[in-house]
Amino acid sequence: MPEQLVARTAQGGQGAVGVRRIAIVPALNEERSIAAVIAEIRAADPGFDVVVIDDGSTDRTAARAAEQGAHVLTLPFNLGIGGAVQTGLQYARANDFGIAVQIDADGQHDPSQLPQLLAPLVAGEADVVVGSRFLGERTYEAPFVRRVGIRVFAAIVSAVVGQPLTDTSSSFRAYGPRAIAYFARDYPHGFVESVEATVIAARCGLRLKEVPVVMRQRLMGQSSLTLPLSIYYSIKVLVAVFVGIFRRSAYQLKED
Numbered sequence: 364m365p366e367q368l369v370a371r372t373a374q375g376g377q378g379a380v381g382v383r384r385i386a387i388v389p390a391l392n393e394e395r396s397i398a399a400v401i402a403e404i405r406a407a408d409p410g411f412d413v414v415v416i417d418d419g420s421t422d423r424t425a426a427r428a429a430e431q432g433a434h435v436l437t438l439p440f441n442l443g444i445g446g447a448v449q450t451g452l453q454y455a456r457a458n459d460f461g462i463a464v465q466i467d468a469d470g471q472h473d474p475s476q477l478p479q480l481l482a483p484l485v486a487g488e489a490d491v492v493v494g495s496r497f498l499g500e501r502t503y504e505a506p507f508v509r510r511v512g513i514r515v516f517a518a519i520v521s522a523v524v525g526q527p528l529t530d531t532s533s534s535f536r537a538y539g540p541r542a543i544a545y546f547a548r549d550y551p552h553g554f555v556e557s558v559e560a561t562v563i564a565a566r567c568g569l570r571l572k573e574v575p576v577v578m579r580q581r582l583m584g585q586s587s588l589t590l591p592l593s594i595y596y597s598i599k600v601l602v603a604v605f606v607g608i609f610r611r612s613a614y615q616l617k618e619d
Contacts, residue, residue: 384481385412387451388433389444390468394423397468401431407474414454415468416447424468444534445552452538456547463538472535476576480537489572490542491564493528494535499575519556519564524565528573531558537575542569558579 386404390397403414415428417615419441436450448465455463462484466472476494483489497513513532520531533555538546545567551559565571 383412384408384410384462384464384486385414385451385455385458385460386464386466386474387455388413388415388428388449388466388468389418389447389451390415390420390424390428391418391426391441391447392420392422393468394420394427396470397424397427398431400466400470401428401433402473403474404477411464411477412460414451416451416556418442418444418447434509443556444551445556448556449550449552450544452543452547452550455538455543460543461540463543464536465536465538467534471579473577474578474603476535478590479576480535481573483572484537485541485573488570490539490569491561491571492537493530493533493561493571493573494537494576495530495531495533495573496530496576496578499577510511514610516558520561523562524571526565526571528561528571530573533557535578535589545569 385463388397388400388404393400397415404411404413413428413431413433415425415435416435417425417428417435419438425437434454436454442450451465452463462481464477464480466474472494473519474581480494481490483492486559497517511528517529517531520551521528532555536557542564545564546560549563550556551563561571
C-alpha cells in the first residue's frame with residue numbers, strides 16, 4: 364500500500380501529487396471560524412477536498428461551510444467528536460481518498476503545517492501521523508495543570524504502545540489508506556477518543572508517528588479547566604487507555 368503514496372510530492376510542499384486527499388473538519392457551532400479554516404486549508408494545499416461534519420450545530424455552521432464550497436454532512440444530533448470523525452472517515456473511504464487529515468474547526472490547527480503532517484504518509488513510514496505541540500520548537504504554552512497531565516498520560520500511553528509519544532490528546536492527525544479503512548468501521552466515541560484511538564491504532568498494527576507542528580493558542584474565550592475538572596479528566600484518560608488495551612475490535616486489518 365505505501366507505494367501508492369510514495370514517489371512524488373508537489374513542488375513547494377503542497378502535498379502528495381496524484382493521491383486523493385481530504386480534510387475532515389468536525390464542527391459544532393463554529394460559524395465564526397469555519398469559513399477561515401476552509402480558506403486556509405485550500406490556501407495551504409489546493410488539492411485538498413474539504414468535508415465539514417456538522418455535529419448537531421444550532422448556528423449557521425453548515426451554511427457557512429457550504430458557502431465556502433465544502434462538502435457538508437449534517438448529523439441529526441450531536442454525536443461527539445468521535446462520531447463526527449468516524450463519519451468523515453467513512454466519507455473518505457466511500458469516495459476513495461488515499462489521505463485524510465483531521466483538522467479542528469476552531470482555528471487552533473494551522474493548515475500551513477500540512478506538509479509536515481503528510482510527509483511520513485507520503486514516504487510510507489506511517490499509517491497514522493499525529494501533530495505534536497511538544498516536539499520541535501515547543502511554542503505552544505498550555506496551562507500548568509494541563510501541561511503536567513499531558514506529560515503524565517503521554518508517558519503512560521507511551522509505555523502501553525511501546526514507543527515514545529508526547530501529545531496523545533492532539534487531534535491534528537493524518538490517516539493513510541489502512542487507517543482510513545480501519546477507523547471508518549471502528550472508531551472510539553468516548554470523551555477522550557484521541558487517546559483511545561492512539562492505543563487502538565498501535566495494538567491493531569497501524570504504524571504511528573509523531574511530527575512537530577505549530578498550533579495556535581485558543582482564539583476566543585478562556586479555558587474552563589479547573590483542578591477538579593483536571594482530576595476528572597485524568598480519570599477519564601486512564602479509563603480510555605485501559606479500554607483501548609482490552610477492547611477487542613470486530614474488524615481485522617487486511618494487507619493489500
